[in-house]
Amino acid sequence: MTPAALTTGMTTTTAGDVDVAGWTDRYTHAVMDTFGPPQRVLVRGEGPYVWDADGRRYLDLLGGIAVNSLGHAHPTLTAAISAQLGTLGHVSNFFGTPTQITLAERLLGLLGAPAGSRVFLTNSGAEANEAAFKLLRRHGGPERPRVLALEGAFHGRTMGALALTHKAAYREPFEPLPGGVEFLPFGDLDALEAAFATGGAQVAGLVVEPVQGEAGVRPLPAGWLAAARRLTAEHGALLVLDEVQSGMGRTGRWFAHQHPHLGGGVVPDVVTLAKGLGGGFPVGALVALGEHAATLLGRGQHGTTFGGNPVAAAAALAVMGVVERDGLLAHVTDLGAWLRAEVQGLGHPLVAGVRGEGLLLGVVLTRPVAALVAARALEAGLIVNPCTPEVLRLAPPYVLTRDQAGDLLAFLAGLPADLGADVGDPA
Ligand SMILES: *Cc1c(COP(=O)(O)O)cnc(C)c1O
Numbered sequence: 001m002t003p004a005a006l007t008t009g010m011t012t013t014t015a016g017d018v019d020v021a022g023w024t025d026r027y028t029h030a031v032m033d034t035f036g037p038p039q040r041v042l043v044r045g046e047g048p049y050v051w052d053a054d055g056r057r058y059l060d061l062l063g064g065i066a067v068n069s070l071g072h073a074h075p076t077l078t079a080a081i082s083a084q085l086g087t088l089g090h091v092s093n094f095f096g097t098p099t100q101i102t103l104a105e106r107l108l109g110l111l112g113a114p115a116g117s118r119v120f121l122t123n124s125g126a127e128a129n130e131a132a133f134k135l136l137r138r139h140g141g142p143e144r145p146r147v148l149a150l151e152g153a154f155h156g157r158t159m160g161a162l163a164l165t166h167k168a169a170y171r172e173p174f175e176p177l178p179g180g181v182e183f184l185p186f187g188d189l190d191a192l193e194a195a196f197a198t199g200g201a202q203v204a205g206l207v208v209e210p211v212q213g214e215a216g217v218r219p220l221p222a223g224w225l226a227a228a229r230r231l232t233a234e235h236g237a238l239l240v241l242d243e244v245q246s247g248m249g250r251t252g253r254w255f256a257h258q259h260p261h262l263g264g265g266v267v268p269d270v271v272t273l274a275k276g277l278g279g280g281f282p283v284g285a286l287v288a289l290g291e292h293a294a295t296l297l298g299r300g301q302h303g304t305t306f307g308g309n310p311v312a313a314a315a316a317l318a319v320m321g322v323v324e325r326d327g328l329l330a331h332v333t334d335l336g337a338w339l340r341a342e343v344q345g346l347g348h349p350l351v352a353g354v355r356g357e358g359l360l361l362g363v364v365l366t367r368p369v370a371a372l373v374a375a376r377a378l379e380a381g382l383i384v385n386p387c388t389p390e391v392l393r394l395a396p397p398y399v400l401t402r403d404q405a406g407d408l409l410a411f412l413a414g415l416p417a418d419l420g421a422d423v424g425d426p427a
Contacts, residue, residue: 020053045072048400061396062385066245069276071397080318084311099313110254116291121308122284125244125274126156131286133160138296140204145180148206152215187221196231205238210256213245216391217362225263238269248276252333252358269293281315328398332358349417363392369420
């Protein structure tokens with residue numbers, strides 16, 4: 001392997017010159033400590049694999065947190081980005097570009113959007129949800145200050161998105177946050193009905209992930225979204241689906257709410273997207289479905305410099321094109337079902353079960369040892385994510401094969417049954 005040359009400003013270094021430890025030291029002296037020290041410093045990727053600065057290879061079963069849908073350095077994506085950058089790399093939103101317009105049309109098409117629907121392109125998931133929050137305020141005005149979200153929800157780290165995010169440790173240091181948000185117990189239909197039964201006319205909208213990602217890959221129970229659609233419609237509130245993590249083919253359909261058991265038939269008012277949309281290039285979207293939702297953010301009421309950037313749009317179009325050309329939705333469905341069955345079939349005493357959809361899977365452990373298992377996996381050359389103390393999240397590239405995924409099965413099978421038996425329940 002030829003080490004990739006890393007060019008940063010005036011200095012050019014070869015990745016092989018400095019090992020992981022050296023880079024990690026430099027990271028801690030230059031990069032803000034919001035994420036803690038990096039587990040490894042990575043220099044190269046190809047398909048489902050990445051390599052660190054010591055030349056060690058890892059099977060990336062996290063995919064940059066459900067982002068690298070086509071894996072790393074996919075030739076079609078790389079070519080599309082390069083071609084667009086070499087043609088027209090950026091214009092202000094005083095102008096339109098063919099890639100931006102085509103991306104908006106494609107998203108409306110994939111969502112089967114009704115007439116009048118419109119797209120606002122962003123750079124991230126938080127930014128898409130931030131726009132959704134503003135849209136809800138425009139819908140509600142002072143008459144409808146209430147915004148409903150769910151316990152366990154994760155919608156991003158900017159102030160508005162954070163206000164919709166449930167975890168106290170994320171929220172509390174930044175209060176006061178935009179007000180009016182109420183958290184309801186996850187998947188609890190009675191609680192949802194109760195929230196509308198009193199003061200339902202003051203609810204601007206309900207914001208939910210069809211499959212909660214950060215909370216441990218938790219799909220909403222069957223029928224819940226349909227009930228949420230009925231209640232929001234009855235009370236004149238909007239239904240916002242955050243498909244930042246679950247969208248763009250991750251679950252085997254373009255959008256998680258298109259699965260019959262998750263929300264089949266439900267037409268939301270707003271869908272937010274990011275993560276897998278650009279396959280690694282930063283791009284997000286807010287899709288407002290139907291004429292009312294689409295006109296809530298009027299001229300001059302929202303904006304962004306980079307959102308709708310032609311390179312980002314070209315990346316998203318390339319990802320969609322490859323997913324369609326290579327039949328990746330069907331592959332995600334097949335591989336996800338197989339992987340789930342195989343992990344369960346191990347009958348390992350540490351594995352309580354597997355939940356999720358397609359290639360967004362949570363391996364639920366019988367003890368709160370997910371961090372310990374993930375650390376061992378890394379040593380064994382596998383990247384998995386302990387998203388809660390009991391759950392390992394898998395969100396691998398759609399291009400992963402059974403053969404490659406077999407490394408995970410071998411690793412899990414080899415875990416000692418009593419691993420972390422001395423670890424208490426931190427909760
Ligand atoms: C990651 C995520 C976000 C935030 O996206 P960023 O691009 O990190 O801002 C929002 N909602 C969900 C469901 C996510 O998984």
